[in-house]
Amino acid sequence: MLTDRQKLILQAIVLAYTETGHAVGSKKLVEMLSISVSSATIRNEMATLEEIGLIQKEHTSSGRIPSLAGYRYYVDHLKHRDILVGKNDLSMIRQSLDGSYAKVDEIIANSTNMLSELTSYTALAIKPEISDVRLSGFRLVPLGNHQVLAILVTDSGEVESQQFAIGKDVSGEQLEAIVRIVNDQLVGQPLRVVLQRLLTDIPTQITQYLETPDGFLQTFGQALDRATSDQFFVGGRLNLLDFSSIDNPTTIKDLYQLLSNKTDMHDMMLPNQDNTEVSVKIGDEIANDLLKNYSLLTATYDVGNHGRGMIAILGPTRMSYSRTIGLLGAFKQELTNKLINYYQFYDE
Amino acid sequence: MLTDRQKLILQAIVLAYTETGHAVGSKKLVEMLSISVSSATIRNEMATLEEIGLIQKEHTSSGRIPSLAGYRYYVDHLKHRDILVGKNDLSMIRQSLDGSYAKVDEIIANSTNMLSELTSYTALAIKPEISDVRLSGFRLVPLGNHQVLAILVTDSGEVESQQFAIGKDVSGEQLEAIVRIVNDQLVGQPLRVVLQRLLTDIPTQITQYLETPDGFLQTFGQALDRATSDQFFVGGRLNLLDFSSIDNPTTIKDLYQLLSNKTDMHDMMLPNQDNTEVSVKIGDEIANDLLKNYSLLTATYDVGNHGRGMIAILGPTRMSYSRTIGLLGAFKQELTNKLINYYQFYDE
């Protein structure tokens, strides 16, 4: 258990270091704290804090910087309880979410851009997901010139369309027959079942009406893929350049690679079990070696029967936790409202 | 006019510098050239070349590097006439373009990726454009839940679809009426006319059938926008990190910004008037200050009545011109074949 003075010192170190980026020495702390003790006393306290493992030195005679455990302690116990969100920030958030959107994708994509701009870090988002999305509609629209547009609708409200080419001797009746097959057997099924049957029994059925069903099946598969997996958004990738050590360009490339991999990121973003509004993972708490110098803040938003999604901020371990946590929390709130509002229109 | 020996020396300097990145001295040149003159003679020749402005020093006592004019001279007069394209490269190109594609976009996007991988530079591409694309088809497909999918088809074969929401009291007849308006008045018109009328007389007509036509008009506009402007592809953006001076992260950000601006890039890519298969712009020949340390190679491909497009490579001025020009030329050829083949299917 830390004494009050030790807490004060740790807090000051975190604040000063995240702001300036320089290690903090005992004299600086005396100035900052307006506490009436000498620097020697502070030094003694710092020695204790270092022993506990909450702060560390960059080299023998340097000032102290927070250790990962130090950040953790700060986030858990020392940051301001009622986190302040600047009025400016809040109105920016509201303004950016205002306006009419045709797709959820737009709202989410816009959110990542906004979040990354507000924080100068990198923002991630995952669309609202419900556990068992089902295929709720299917159309084939002939466009002329042997082109057909396939349209998939899911019960989560997603619409995916993709064109494909058919042989010139394919008639409208044949297309209708295919639509009937899909409607009878696949509509109403969970997407994963649809995906599976697309690989097993459906092809043979289609073959009766379409000599070369590959184009159609591929199209269908791709659209399905998009409907299930294209739910991951990244904003402000370039901000990585600002806060990553650029010495090694391979690392940056690897990072970019990582950021485009939905499944990896999804796993990493799963929140801690601590029931806080914003989950904070610091350094090696993130399950990926590439990110051991980063922190990941995640907030889960809930839009009722339309599922839950996540928004997250990826920044350096020495990020401004108070501000960023506050911002993410506020954004989550506004986004939730916006989405509920958006869906209301379709739900009646 | 350069003597043969001067040409030889300039060529050697360009080759050595583009390969190693180090300035080339007189002794190195003696080794490379297996010419039976002394380094002093070479030095004299180099002094002449510098006077002419084809090579330059990095500092008083350094070896020489090509000046922009030097690269230009090399490209115009010294590079191998029959540029070699490695068998490996060629088969890679063919392989990457092989396979079936549902959209031209996929072919082009894939091409930029391939080109950037093969060259380790950044690749750009513009889809085939015809001067006067017309709207050739329009549909509205109700999807249930107050959602409607608008589908636009152009006579260049583009298909764009976008969903939008309608009030719950809108009937099928109303939608049909709208389709009729569009079919009667807009289908067959050039896109720019469509775009214009969308801002003038169409809204009033739509209002007769739709109380709040904003959603529809916005959707239509967006889809049109995409059909006309979403034709620009970039591959291997990250390669910029390898060959740009990373000292200044702002510059990298600015570059990225620039690369996402279609119109700017389009203008820069316009080929020189020299009737070569691959147009080469070196350093300040590119009409943008940000790119004054880069070279831009452009090849125009022609797919008959489906228009022309461009593919391009953006790399450092000290790029390997022979190889890259060869590669881009070969790629252009293969891409043309592939596209002709692709369109043939629809043209009959």
Next chain:
DNA sequence: TTTAGCACTCATAACCTTCAAGTGCTAACA
């Protein structure tokens, strides 16, 4: 428990030295 005092450590920057690569010039040579 707190503090003043002090010896010690280390990163950083400034300065110097050395080294290798390269140049330009001159004078001699074919």
Next chain:
DNA sequence: TGTTAGCACTTGAAGGTTATGAGTGCTAAA
């Protein structure tokens, strides 16, 4: 006239030295 050897000179890069300042840990006294 073109070529060459020779040489003094320049320069960036690498390595070494030194001074400086910010900081530490420890000791002994208050």
